[in-house]
Amino acid sequence: MDNIAGTRARLVWAVNLAAAVLVVLWVVPTIGLLVSSFRDRDQITASGWWRAAFPATATSFVRAGTAKDQFQENGLWVIEGNVLEKGQRLERWGTSSRAPEAYAPGETIDLKEGEQITVTPDGHYRLTAPQEFTTTRGMRIFITTTTPPRFTTENYARVIGAEGLGQAFLNTMTVTIPATVIPILIAAFAAYALAWMQFPGRALLVAAVVGLLVVPLQLSLIPLLRFHNEIGLGKGYLGIWLAHTGFGLPLAIYLLRNYMVGLPKEIIESARVDGATEFQIFRRIILPLSFPALASFAIFQFLWVWNDLLVATVFLGNRPDQLVMTGVLRELLGSRGGDWEILAASAFVSIAVPLLVFFALQKYLVRGLLAGSVKGG
Amino acid sequence: MEQLMLAGGTILTGVFACVAWFWGANFVLDTVYPPRGAHAGRNILRANMIRPWLFIGPAILFLGVYLVYPVFKSTVMSFQDSDAQQFVGFANYEWLVSDAKFRESMRNNLMWLLVVPAASTFFGLIAAQLTDRIKWGNFAKSMIFMPMAISFVGAGVIWKFVYDYRAEGQDQIGLLNAIWVALGNSPETWLTVPFWNNFFLMIVLVWIQTGFAMVILSAALRGIPEETIEAAILDGANPWQLFFRIKVPQIWGTIAVVWTTITITVLKVFDIVFVMTNGEWGTQVLANMMYNWMFRGAPDYGRGSAIALVIMALVLPIMIWNIRNARKEMA
Incomplete structure (x- = not known):
């Protein structure tokens, strides 16, 4: 028995150690850049970030x-x-x-x-x-x-002001918020119809939504840009809001429908019997009950739009004051390739908000992932 | 400030328009076919036939314009010349087959397809199994999951710093070169090393996707019936056997889902290559090549569309598989 206990203890140790190694491997690249973003330029080039705490x-x-x-x-x-x-x-x-x-x-x-x-x-x-x-x-x-080691926030002050990241932050916000809110509204109604209303072609529509989930965006770019130009929308915020709405809808409908189908049938049917209209059922019963799914999708869409580079480069202009943060970051990688103090600080300004959302709302994100993938996805 | 007002205004307008549409259309429907009076029964029936389409109409409109129409339009454009003016038959596809850069992209994409889903799923599985058995598992999960929230561009910056190169003799500030030099080698510019540089790009995506795989596989592992595990332990299975012979076979379905989902991501991978090498030094991939033909210099819509169609063709099997699964589930 002693022997078995000994093996167990060793196994627990091994598991802890292996997990620690994995976590360190995964975190170290980010930590490296984070530390560098607070170091001054000369020190970054003089020594590796892992020696930042030493002279x-x-x-x-x-x-x-x-x-x-x-x-x-x-x-x-x-x-x-x-x-x-x-x-x-x-x-x-x-x-x-x-x-x-x-x-x-x-x-x-x-x-x-x-x-x-x-x-x-x-x-x-x-x-x-x-x-x-x-x-x-x-x-x-x-x-x-x-x-001696010196840490500073100058890099941040510099990128937000001089490098135009402050403006880009506003641009990203402007793109992201409507592009997150609008698809939710449209998808919620559609998901309700697909989950709880009887009509011919319903199964076909669900299948179509599942299929559209994986259509590569690349296919849509040129036809849509031309379409926007033809109807006089051109490049701009309205265009990118509409585009993100369109691209986000399949996932939104899919997630919400999966969730709504699982809601208890009795509640909805008793409401119908009591003479509630579909609109009332939707607003008073379905919407509040679906909050977790709505939150999941909102986080997905928020992260996706905030982090997107491709759609923004195509549907927004490329003037410096029109760039979103990913766009600025890309430009900086090209023009300031070796200035790590600039790149590091810029990168962290651009990923600060997603990380905040991620850590605050991780629960919903995980729930959404599970709903979206384990079932059929 | 003005800009935020604009954004705020859009949200309000959008929300108002949506609500107005859904509420208004329902109201009109109920007025035209009132669910009471002489023809109440017939009216309710008719209203119920129309109402679903009111609810789902805007979504269909958006999906049609923003996803379905472009697929057809791109297909047509891939048979047209660079301005999408004249039909040129299969000329674009013939060009593709003979183009060296395209062959390079195909080769690289295939390597990405082989390596990234496999590596992400593998590490995800390991991470899921390990973190489920330790006290600080939730913290560990968060840390491994975190790259999911980071943009591809941000990840590109993070990893470019890891791969940073300084001339021999100088202090290396990139982690990889620092380790490499400490082991007694001369520093390398990792992103230009032929062939292997592809793997240095793939690492970035594996780093991002492992968290996703871990979260889903961890849920699947926890869903395995206790009895099977207990029975195996009683029969004297060691931890390795327990994991690979008992647990893994029970979650094959989930592993397949994770695998295909990451495969789709890989096929569309663009940002990482775009910001880290822009497809130079033999690292081109389809999505980035398509971007170059569509938006760099003089755009060639025909060729760009043809490349996009190739990506679509690669996605198609997974799409069909997904649809069949979804239908099975609904039935």
């Missing part, structure tokens, strides 16, 4: 003063200055690119023709010579410095 080490050089800066002291010619910037700490220094870390702070080194140089731990350097300096180009002093 960053960097090697660079500064030029000492030239002949103009020299003065005489006790018969020596002297050039003085400081190699450090604010916040940096000197670790090592050197005088040639071949050995940039040759000396410790505080050492004094002999150079050619009796010249001497010393760099103190506070970054102060002192270059001395028995004869007058003639250099017009300052000598290079290589320094290895550490900078």
Whole structure:
């Protein structure tokens, strides 16, 4: 028995460990970008984000003063200055690119023709010579410095203002909210008819909805854009609202119908017997009872529209002030490919709202997924 | 501000229009065929024949215009020239077959189809099984599920950072290269490595879709009757046998659903390729190729439509399978 208990304990450990590994694998990419979005530009390029909490080490050089800066002291010619910037700490220094870390702070080194140089731990350097300096180009002093970790929200301030993400946020909102609300209304009525009314062709319509669930959007883009142009809608918010409504309807009808079919028959029939009109039954009974399904679809549609890039690029204009956030992010990836502080902050501005919705309403999202997929989907 | 007013106005107008339509149409119907008086019976019958169409009318209109019509229109356009002016027979399809980029896209799409649904379902299954057995399972689920909420573009940025490349000798700031260099290799520009770069793109979609697979499979696993599991334990099955021989076979149906759903997503995958490589270095896929032909430079609607039709043809078997399943369930 001991042996079995031991195996069990080991198994529990293994399961916990495996789950932990999986979670870490899944979270780390996002954490990396999140951490980077709060780091300053120089630190991002100086060290990996996993070292963000530690001082960053960097090697660079500064030029000492030239002949103009020299003065005489006790018969020596002297050039003085400081190699450090604010916040940096000197670790090592050197005088040639071949050995940039040759000396410790505080050492004094002999150079050619009796010249001497010393760099103190506070970054102060002192270059001395028995004869007058003639250099017009300052000598290079290589320094290895550490900078304490620094976190900032400047990146966010910058992308929201200067990079136009603030405007894009508004645009995304403008696209998303009507494109979430309108399909729900239309679908709710249709789903009720498909679930609880008898009429010829009902089964065919349900089958059609299931089929339309998977029609690739790519097929619709050009014909619809041309159609919008022909009826004078052109590119703009109205067009994209209508398009998202159309694209979202199959899932909406499907989810809501599946849910409404499951509502207790007795309630609806007794209401009918009591003389309630269909409209009353729908508004007073079906709609309130279907709230969980309505919420599920609302979350789906919200996430989908908010995160969409394709429909927005096609149905909205491409002027900078017309872009939605995914569009801006794409432009930035092209034009600012290496500026990770900009990209990271922009990415997080654009995914903040979906993540918020996700964590707040996860329950409904899961419920909707199960309703949409486990049954037939 | 003005813009938000516009959006708010639209919501109000939309809601009002919908309510007005549904309420108004019902009201008119009840006035024309009042459910009382001499012909009450006949009137109710007639009204009940018309009413479903009032409820479902707007939806049919939208579905017709925004999904059904485009399918037919695209089909026609795929047989027309670049401006959709003249019929050119099968010229666009002949061009497709001979086009190297198209063959590359087909090859890549097939690889995506093989790898992504399989990997997502596999990891989803593992994640579901593991998280169901630990105390902090709900938290773990949330974390693995989270990428679902992130846009493909956002995910593209996140993963491009993981794949970031710095010249040899510099500190690597991309996680993958940092690990790679720590293992004693020289840094790679992962997204340009021929052939394998496709897999680096696929990882992004697997990362997103695993949570979806996990949520659904976890529900299915919990739905397995306790008796079968208890019986297996009594018979001395070890945890592996329990999982692969007892549990997995009982949820094949759900696994198939997850698999096909992810397959559909894969066929339409566009954003990830679009923002990460734009189909260069041998990573082109159908959806992105279609976008390029339709919206880049001088658009060629004929060729673009032909590519879209190929995607549709690949989706079609799953569509039919879904419809048959749904009908079986309704019957």
